[in-house]
Amino acid sequence: MVRTNWKVFEEDYWAINTTMKELLGNSNSTSVLLLDKTGQLISSVGEEPEFDMHSFASLCAADFEANAQLAQLIGERDFSTLYHQGSNESMYLARVEQNIILVVLFDKRTTLGLVRLRVKKAVDNLNVVIRRLYDKLEYENEELTESEFDEEFAAEAEMEIDSLFSD
Amino acid sequence: MSLINYSSREINVKIVYYGPGLCGKTTNIQYIYEKVSPDTKGKLITLATEMDRTLFFDFLPLELGKVKGFRTRFHLYTVPGQVYYDASRKLILRGVDGIVFVADSQQSRYDANIESLYNLHENLAEYNLNLDEIPFAIQYNKRDLPEIISVEDLEQELNPKKFPSFEAVAIKGTGVFDTLKAVAKSVLRNLS
Numbered sequence: 001m002v003r004t005n006w007k008v009f010e011e012d013y014w015a016i017n018t019t020m021k022e023l024l025g026n027s028n029s030t031s032v033l034l035l036d037k038t039g040q041l042i043s044s045v046g047e048e049p050e051f052d053m054h055s056f057a058s059l060c061a062a063d064f065e066a067n068a069q070l071a072q073l074i075g076e077r078d079f080s081t082l083y084h085q086g087s088n089e090s091m092y093l094a095r096v097e098q099n100i101i102l103v104v105l106f107d108k109r110t111t112l113g114l115v116r117l118r119v120k121k122a123v124d125n126l127n128v129v130i131r132r133l134y135d136k137l138e139y140e141n142e143e144l145t146e147s148e149f150d151e152e153f154a155a156e157a158e159m160e161i162d163s164l165f166s167d
Numbered sequence: 168m169s170l171i172n173y174s175s176r177e178i179n180v181k182i183v184y185y186g187p188g189l190c191g192k193t194t195n196i197q198y199i200y201e202k203v204s205p206d207t208k209g210k211l212i213t214l215a216t217e218m219d220r221t222l223f224f225d226f227l228p229l230e231l232g233k234v235k236g237f238r239t240r241f242h243l244y245t246v247p248g249q250v251y252y253d254a255s256r257k258l259i260l261r262g263v264d265g266i267v268f269v270a271d272s273q274q275s276r277y278d279a280n281i282e283s284l285y286n287l288h289e290n291l292a293e294y295n296l297n298l299d300e301i302p303f304a305i306q307y308n309k310r311d312l313p314e315i316i317s318v319e320d321l322e323q324e325l326n327p328k329k330f331p332s333f334e335a336v337a338i339k340g341t342g343v344f345d346t347l348k349a350v351a352k353s354v355l356r357n358l359s
Contacts, residue, residue: 006170013174038262039226039242040170040179052209054179054228058242059212062223065258148173148235149359157234157355164207164231165199165344165351 008042012133019125020045020102027118029106030089034126037061037099049105057103064093064101081119083112094119097130169264169358171237178239180354181262182347185287186269187279188220188248191308191337195269196225196243198343203229221247224259234355241351248283257290265302265354267346269337270325272307272315277324284325298330302353305332306346311339 008016020032024046031046039058049056068078082093092104092115102123106115169180184192193213200211209228216222224244231239246256268287270280291297305326307318318334326332331349335342 008170008172008174010174013172036170036262038170038181040181040262042170042172043175052228054240054242055210055212055226058226058228058244062214062258065261066223069254069258148237151359153235153237154356154359157231157239158352160231160234160239161348161351161355164203164229165348167202167340167344 006036006040007137008133009136012129012136013043015129016043016126017045019122019129023104023118023122027104027106027115028110029104029115030109031105033057033060033103033105034096035061035101035103037065037101042100046105060091060093060101060103064095081116085112092116092119094123096123096126097134100126100130102126169354171358176237178234178237178358179242180240180264181242181244182265182267182350182354183259183263184243184245184267184269185256185260185283186248186308187271187276187283188250190248190269190271190276190280190283191335192245192248192269193219193221193225194308194337195267195306195335195343195346196227196245198337198340199229199243199347200227202340202344206230207232220249221245222252223247223255239355243347250282250286253286253290256286257293260290260294263296263301264357265350266298266304267350268303268305268325269308269335270305270321272309272321273312274314274316277316280321280325298328302350302357303330304346304349304353305330306335306337306342307332308335308337308342310334310341311336 024032033044034042035057039061041053041057071078080095084091089107094102096102104115171178186192207230212226214223227243229241244259246259307321333342333346337343
């Protein structure tokens with residue numbers, strides 16, 4: 001089911017970030033991002049990029065999905081990794097579980113071989129965390145949702161929307 | 168599929184503008200981009216052809232600010248309208264939280280509206296979704312042009328279930344925010 005609200009809880013978030021930071025260090029890359037296939041940015045570590053991360057995440061998801069469609073045309077389920085080589089900066093994208101994409105930005109201070117090697121290990125670790133998170137979402141405590149997103153939340157949200165979206 | 172991050176206290180939701188080719192989906196997003204204050208918007212991404220037709224999507228991230236301590240963002244997407252870009256449309260609908268259907272009021276686009284709405288139903292069904300369970304609004308765009316269909320006729324044909332609907336002249340901004348507000352509020356209300 002696609003339209004299950006996806007939530008990241010404190011413990012999982014830190015487990016995800018720990019793995020991403022390890023990857024950042026041991027691959028000598030510049031930034032590591034985790035996003036879902038709808039283009040939502042889950043987390044990022046490393047150098048703060050100068051570009052808009054949310055736009056970047058949406059394009060990465062689109063890139064991955066467009067390539068998955070190409071893969072299917074040639075009889076593959078998808079491409080589990082993608083590599084884009086630039087003259088200075090390069091990107092390596094890898095699928096984590098079904099709906100999550102790991103993106104590594106790196107430059108000449110490292111090599112594709114090292115990034116690929118470290119990503120493989122990081123993906124294994126992230127798979128464990130994400131599967132645990134999915135299990136949790138399946139049996140999640142309804143009270144948590146109710147206590148955070150009540151009528152007060154809706155009323156406050158409506159006020160913010162009115163003030164943001166005005167001619 | 169909204170993403171709620173309890174640790175960084177962030178909520179991201181996805182709203183998609185759907186409709187036939189050249190109905191004004193991109194124009195809606197461009198107007199919003201021009202009007203919202205610079206500190207609340209991210210970069211407007213447009214994947215378009217040389218003829219300014221949307222090839223894959225337009226994307227605009229908007230920061231609503233903090234709501235009960237949650238940093239809340241809207242991600243606005245448009246789909247390419249032309250019939251042959253259906254694979255792209257399907258991908259963009261993945262994880263959608265709210266939909267705006269932009270209809271072209273011109274008589275000559277009557278069939279194109281119906282076809283696009285039918286296509287929306289079909290593509291949502293592939294994700295086991297339907298318009299009854301997802302925040303949805305219809306915008307009747309280009310109300311300033313000659314030879315347009317009356318709103319009553321458009322309502323009868325495109326909106327028998329009486330979803331919220333708005334008349335618009337997107338190029339001048341008329342009705343753009345009213346439509347977005349209706350869907351945005353409904354999406355956040357859905358969380359509670």
